[in-house]
Amino acid sequence: MSDNRVWSYSAVLMGSPILLKLFSHDEALASRVFSLIKQYEDLFTVNRADSQVMDINHAAGRHPVVVSRPVYELIKCAKAASQLPESAFNxxxxxxxxxxxxxxxGDSVPAADEIAARLRITRPQDVILDDAAASVFLAQPGMEIDLGAIAKGFIADxxxxxxxxxxxxxGLINLGGNVQTLGSPQGGWSIGVKKPFAAADALVGSIEVVNKSVVTSGTYERYFEQDGKLWHHILDPRSGYPxxxxxxxxxxxxTDSLDGDIWTTLLFGLGVEKGCALLRQRQDIEAIFVSKNREITLSSRRQFRFTPLDASYRxxxxTA
Known part of the structure; x- marks a missing residue:
């Protein structure tokens, strides 16, 4: 379908609705893009029994597995992010x-002893990499790599x-939480920042970007409630709990969506104060924090323009 001179193409891949926007009608190109996404999904997925990542997981504690270069490089990148100080990425x-x-x-709060047992087989240093062979070995039986927190960023790039x-x-590609923009049509792309636990179209603000990736991670994306408490999908690898x-x-x-994936997790784990301190050391990464107390904190505005859209948020x- 088209809106003025923008053509939109959609598909469902990686468990998410995928949206591609182009400024010329080209169904063949859109089809090739979706095929490319599917190829990478088939390499990285852990939601099916057959993928290169699942081959590694099935061989945990037994032997290394040689994988393709994209899979190896993404795992190497993910391990490096997992070993950063105070990293919530794993x-x-x-x-x-x-x-x-x-x-x-079937989601429910697991028993504390079950969480403790799983924590013992989630050590990133037990992911053994061999650059020469492009092989990956999980040193402990029962270990499993999950690239769900980083694969979409890699694919978007x-x-x-x-x-x-x-x-x-x-153009624009939206992989469901990962938006990668190309160029600056009419001065820039406008991307909405969702209002947590509200209607799908409710926004706390919008940002305008040019040639940038925008990645959001939120507690409202996947969660369940038990005993009056909300349990969301962003797990802390240090405690085993959300x-x-x-x-x-x-x-x-x-610039890169891969960085966006890594940094949303890192910053979520650090919180606003520590996250802001870390971002002062990085000119290439910016963030918008949305807090439970209805506060929106911007790290800076070098690479985007923010427009607030909900007066209930401060x-x-x-630097405040």
């Missing part, structure tokens, strides 16, 4: 994700690169 969190089942049928190769200067701090969501603006910045 590529080996698979056993905990499966235990909680958040967003799937590959789609951007492919569109550039095809001569596309202006992260519990002042935040409802973090939106990261960066706007502040990292």
């Amino acid at each position: 590529l080996a969190i698979g056993p905990l994700v499966k235990l909680w089942r958040i967003g799937f049928k 590959r789609v951007r690169d492919y569109l550039h190769q095809q001569g596309v200067s202006d 992260l519990n701090n002042e935040l409802d969501s973090v939106t990261v603006i960066s 706007l502040t910045d990292c």
Whole structure:
């Protein structure tokens, strides 16, 4: 379908609705983009028994598995992010994700001893990499890699690169939480920042970006309630329980969507104060924190313009 001179193409991949926007009608190009996404999904998924990542998981504690270069490089990147100081990112969190089942049928709060047992097999340093062979070995039986927190960013960047190769200067790809923009049609792309636990179209604000990735991670995306308490899908690999701090969501603006994936998780784990302190050291990464106390905190506004859209939220910045 088209809106003025923008053509939109959609598909359901990676468990999410995928949206591609182009400024010329090209169904063949859209089809190739969706095929490219499907190829990468088939490599990375842990939601089916057959993928290169599942081959690694099935061999845990037994032998290394040689994988394709994209899979190896993404795992290497994810391990590095997992070993940063105070990192809430953990590529080996698979056993905990499966235990909680958040967003799937049968989700409930696991027993404390079950969580403790799974924590023992989620150590990122037990993911053994061999650069020469491009092999991955999970040192402990029962270990499982889960690239769900990083795969969409990697794929969004590959789609951007492919569109550039095809001569596309202006466009947008939305992989469900990961938005990668190309060019600056009419001065920039406008991306909404969702209002937590509200209607799907309710926004706390919008941002305008040019040639940037926008990645949001929020407690409202997948959760369940038990005994009057909300349990969301963003797990803390240090405790085994959902992260519990002042935040409802973090939106990261960066050039690469892969960085956006990593930094939303890192910043969510750090909270506003520590997150702001870390961002002062990075000119290339910016963030929008949305807190439970209805406060929106901007790290800076070098790479985007923010327009507040909900008067019940107070706007502040990292220097306040």
